[in-house]
Amino acid sequence: xxxxxxxxxxxxxxxxxxxxxxxxxxxxxxxxxxxxxxxxxxxxxxxxxxxxxxxxxxxxxxxxxxxxxxxxxxxxxxxxxxxxxxxxxxxxxxxxxxxxxxxxxxxxxxxxxxxxxxxxxxxxxxxxxxxxxxxxxxxxxxxxxxxxxxxxxxxxxxxxxxxxxxxxxxxxxxxxxxxxxxxxxxxxxxxxxxxxxxxxxxxxxxxxxxxxxxxxxxxxxxxxxxxxxxxxxxxxxxxxxxxxxxxxxxxxxxxxxxxxxxxxxxxxxxxxxxxxxxxxxxxxxxxxxxxxxxxxxxxxxxxxxxxxxxxxxxxxxxxxxxxxxxxxxxxxxxxxxxxxxxxxxxxxxxxxxxxxxxxxxxxxxxxxxxxxxxxxxxxxxxxxxxxxxxxxxxxxxxxxxxxxxxxxxxxxxxxxxxxxxxxxxxxxxxxxxxxxxxxxxxxxxxxxxxxxxxxxxxxxxxxxxxxxxxxxxxxxxxxxxxxxxxxxxxxxxxxxxxxxxxxxx
Amino acid sequence: xxxxxxxxxxxxxxxxxxxxxxxxxxxxxxxxxxxxxxxxxxxxxxxxxxxxxxxxxxxxxxxxxxxxxxxxxxxxxxxxxxxxxxxxxxxxxxxxxxxxxxxxxxxxxxxxxxxxxxxxxxxxxxxxxxxxxxxxxxxxxxxxxxxxxxxxxxxxxxxxxxxxxxxxxxxxxxxxxxxxxxxxxxxxxxxxxxxxxxxxxxxxxxxxxxxxxxxxxxxxxxxxxxxxxxxxxxxxxxxxxxxxxxxxxxxxxxxxxxxxxxxxxxxxxxxxxxxxxxxxxxxxxxxxxxxxxxxxxxxxxxxxxxxxxxxxxxxxxxxxxxxxxxxxxxxx
Ligand SMILES: Nc1ncnc2c1ncn2[C@@H]1O[C@H](COP(=O)(O)OP(=O)(O)OP(=O)(O)O)[C@@H](O)[C@H]1O
Ligand SMILES: [Mg+2]
Numbered sequence: 001x002x003x004x005x006x007x008x009x010x011x012x013x014x015x016x017x018x019x020x021x022x023x024x025x026x027x028x029x030x031x032x033x034x035x036x037x038x039x040x041x042x043x044x045x046x047x048x049x050x051x052x053x054x055x056x057x058x059x060x061x062x063x064x065x066x067x068x069x070x071x072x073x074x075x076x077x078x079x080x081x082x083x084x085x086x087x088x089x090x091x092x093x094x095x096x097x098x099x100x101x102x103x104x105x106x107x108x109x110x111x112x113x114x115x116x117x118x119x120x121x122x123x124x125x126x127x128x129x130x131x132x133x134x135x136x137x138x139x140x141x142x143x144x145x146x147x148x149x150x151x152x153x154x155x156x157x158x159x160x161x162x163x164x165x166x167x168x169x170x171x172x173x174x175x176x177x178x179x180x181x182x183x184x185x186x187x188x189x190x191x192x193x194x195x196x197x198x199x200x201x202x203x204x205x206x207x208x209x210x211x212x213x214x215x216x217x218x219x220x221x222x223x224x225x226x227x228x229x230x231x232x233x234x235x236x237x238x239x240x241x242x243x244x245x246x247x248x249x250x251x252x253x254x255x256x257x258x259x260x261x262x263x264x265x266x267x268x269x270x271x272x273x274x275x276x277x278x279x280x281x282x283x284x285x286x287x288x289x290x291x292x293x294x295x296x297x298x299x300x301x302x303x304x305x306x307x308x309x310x311x312x313x314x315x316x317x318x319x320x321x322x323x324x325x326x327x328x329x330x331x332x333x334x335x336x337x338x339x340x341x342x343x344x345x346x347x348x349x350x351x352x353x354x355x356x357x358x359x360x361x362x363x364x365x366x367x368x369x370x371x372x373x374x375x376x377x378x379x380x381x382x383x384x385x386x387x388x389x390x391x392x393x394x395x396x397x398x399x400x401x402x403x404x405x406x407x408x409x410x411x412x413x414x415x416x417x418x419x420x421x422x423x424x425x426x427x428x429x430x431x432x433x434x435x436x437x438x439x440x441x442x443x444x445x446x447x448x449x450x451x452x453x454x455x456x457x458x459x460x461x462x463x464x465x466x467x468x469x470x471x472x473x474x475x476x477x478x479x480x481x482x483x484x485x486x487x488x489x490x491x492x493x494x495x496x497x498x499x500x501x502x503x504x505x
Numbered sequence: 506x507x508x509x510x511x512x513x514x515x516x517x518x519x520x521x522x523x524x525x526x527x528x529x530x531x532x533x534x535x536x537x538x539x540x541x542x543x544x545x546x547x548x549x550x551x552x553x554x555x556x557x558x559x560x561x562x563x564x565x566x567x568x569x570x571x572x573x574x575x576x577x578x579x580x581x582x583x584x585x586x587x588x589x590x591x592x593x594x595x596x597x598x599x600x601x602x603x604x605x606x607x608x609x610x611x612x613x614x615x616x617x618x619x620x621x622x623x624x625x626x627x628x629x630x631x632x633x634x635x636x637x638x639x640x641x642x643x644x645x646x647x648x649x650x651x652x653x654x655x656x657x658x659x660x661x662x663x664x665x666x667x668x669x670x671x672x673x674x675x676x677x678x679x680x681x682x683x684x685x686x687x688x689x690x691x692x693x694x695x696x697x698x699x700x701x702x703x704x705x706x707x708x709x710x711x712x713x714x715x716x717x718x719x720x721x722x723x724x725x726x727x728x729x730x731x732x733x734x735x736x737x738x739x740x741x742x743x744x745x746x747x748x749x750x751x752x753x754x755x756x757x758x759x760x761x762x763x764x765x766x767x768x769x770x771x772x773x774x775x776x777x778x779x780x781x782x783x784x785x786x787x788x789x790x791x792x793x794x795x796x797x798x799x800x801x802x803x804x805x806x807x808x809x810x811x812x813x814x815x816x817x818x819x820x821x822x823x824x825x826x827x828x829x830x831x832x833x834x835x836x837x
Binding site for chain 1: 704705706707709710712713716717719720721722723724725726727783784
């Protein structure tokens with residue numbers, strides 16, 4: 001510690017934050033190995049790296065959520081050692097965690113000002129709290145009095161971001177804030193960041209999207225396997241390919257699907273007359289082997305319709321026909337029923353309804369396949385082990401073994417496990433809501449290849465995504481949602497960045 | 506190209522060795538068993554009678570009823586609910602079964618089965634209230650507890666039911682070579698639960714529902730059904746416990762079972778079953794039951810004046826729970 005006197009006043013002024021030899025170990029595993037870097041005052045500093053590279057671990061330590069095993073963190077020339085979140089927030093460091101941190105039964109307003117409630121002496125100043133919250137929410141359509149538990153994934157994300165943005169903090173850390181944000185919200189966020197930056201606020205910005213790093217960041221650091229793989233003080237001299245190569249340690253070959261077209265007379269899954277809250281879809285068809293993308297603004301019905309098909313959202317009306325000559329039946333009333341018919345669904349909010357945190361990777365992966373893996377109620381342990389090891393390896397989950405609790409995985413690796421869980425059911429209709437949310441560029445291509453392969457085996461795939469790049473590379477056809485209905489379709493060349501941007505922003 | 510500025514001299518902080526950590530981890534994981542061993546030695550040193558075979562048999566018999574109750578209580582806890590009515594259910598259902606025998610002339614086995622069926626039905630009803638009517642389990646089962654305690658009092662008119670036929674009391678009294686057979690039922694129940702939780706779809710569903718009900722639901726698990734089944738099996742185990750207690754004591758008092766309430770809830774929690782659901786196993790429940798039984802029996806044997814028994818027992822439980830809390834924090 002005695003070595004950490006600030007030697008050079010000049011650099012100390014330019015750098016608001018310095019990290020020296022920071023190391024974090026979990027048992028025998030090193031998540032971060034002696035990482036040193038510094039962040040210039042008033043800059044936006046990008047942080048990139050594969051899933052499990054140690055990004056969340058690093059910012060977790062900067063923000064006081066986790067304590068380093070060794071190494072030092074210096075803020076404004078003062079070493080901050082053993083500070084917890086509360087103390088770091090007092091020092092002006094705010095973190096927006098990768099997973100939404102929302103207290104479901106509290107109102108939106110309370111969540112927005114969580115822990116920084118305005119006070120009147122000993123009491124909370126409710127009037128000001130409501131006024132502040134309303135001001136923070138003026139650019140959104142979120143109601144401050146609403147119970148936070150009723151919000152969708154995008155809105156939950158926004159709450160945490162807004163809390164940090166309005167906190168008055170001097171260092172704001174955003175851990176994958178744009179994952180699952182729509183284009184408009186993304187641009188809003190960037191505009192906001194630029195505004196605060198002009199006021200001297202410093203940002204650390206984590207993302208798996210190279211184009212975002214190039215657009216918004218001044219400097220960038222790349223982590224690989226817990227070590228600093230490289231970076232640049234001037235993002236202007238970087239390209240997307242260079243970033244990918246730094247992240248992966250090798251070149252990246254982008255996946256591009258051979259688009260397929262299907263005739264109207266071909267056998268198809270037919271869905272008709274669906275009515276539910278915020279959903280009014282008269283007819284929807286998808287062919288075995290087809291990949292259909294759902295696009296639209298949040299609340300336009302894409303996500304809700306997807307959930308109806310799976311029985312997670314109750315549909316008042318609606319029928320589906322999975323096989324050409326079978327009779328039309330009602331939409332599934334419960335996910336159990338959906339899985340039995342061969343319909344699988346991946347949620348866009350893994351923390352909320354995607355995974356069971358303290359169970360092992362394996363237990364999570366086999367969870368949806370248990371009926372198929374059992375005889376008279378008893379789980380066939382051999383068959384289960386086989387499925388687990390197949391998808392554990394197939395999805396490239398980074399963990400010592402499948403017995404590890406899923407809680408200890410990085411966000412992207414948790415997503416891979418969730419994806420493995422739904423794929424393991426071998427569905428006929430696969431519904432994926434933001435399938436590559438939080439997954440790094442390299443694995444994203446693998447996931448796209450897997451989805452492409454599945455469609456080759458005759459699986460019909462619905463992809464709900466706000467990632468226009470993913471949409472363009474992966475789908476055969478796009479259904480455009482507005483006010484709960486499908487209002488248009490894009491095929492072939494029409495599926496382009498510009499068109500998608502028009503639709504969703 | 507690089508913004509990396511490395512301060513070479515920053516010395517790594519000393520770190521406790523990994524092996525050290527592993528030992529502490531092992532101790533904390535097995536704290537119930539270690540605490541149990543310490544207490545056994547402690548009581549034995551005070552009074553060597555504690556080490557006799559007879560006393561061991563006594564402990565096993567004492568542990569049986571508490572064990573049935575603790576196993577029952579563990580199930581709703583695992584699905585992130587709670588059932589406070591289980592000990593009252595034990596008392597009420599056994600009285601119903603016994604009355605069928607003594608007052609209505611049913612054969613003893615029919616009475617026993619009837620009592621167990623009533624207990625199971627009560628468990629099922631609790632499950633229905635909590636899932637279909639969305640009642641809060643803490644309050645719903647609390648009121649059920651009061652109802653059942655009152656019903657037992659009404660049923661017995663405050664009197665103790667004795668005059669139980671020999672067949673009915675057989676299992677509580679029978680011995681083989683001097684070894685009581687009643688604990689076998691507890692062993693069977695433990696094995697049944699272990700297989701259920703580890704090997705069946707239901708068991709997996711129970712852990713998933715308790716861990717994250719929303720995720721379990723969207724993974725295709727019927728959450729309500731799983732909870733109802735958990736409450737029903739809990740009722741069933743309570744019913745068996747009721748029969749055993751009556752058979753062993755050869756009597757049913759007008760507040761049969763009520764004294765077990767706190768111990769029945771403490772035992773699984775001491776054994777590592779989380780009150781937040783989804784965590785815990787049968788071995789832990791067994792450990793918790795043995796620990797509490799040894800404390801009770803031990804305090805009686807070393808002749809602690811009865812005024813102090815409750816307090817000292819409470820302190821010992823407190824220590825077990827405190828160590829468990831340390832364990833949870835340590836592994837965070
Ligand atoms: N509590 C823990 N116990 C054990 N290992 C952990 C724990 N927390 C994190 N890890 C491990 O540390 C490594 C780094 O995780 P981290 O969350 O920092 O990755 P990340 O770069 O944020 O990845 P992602 O892009 O997927 O979010 C991972 O391999 C993870 O499994
Ligand atoms: Mg992360």
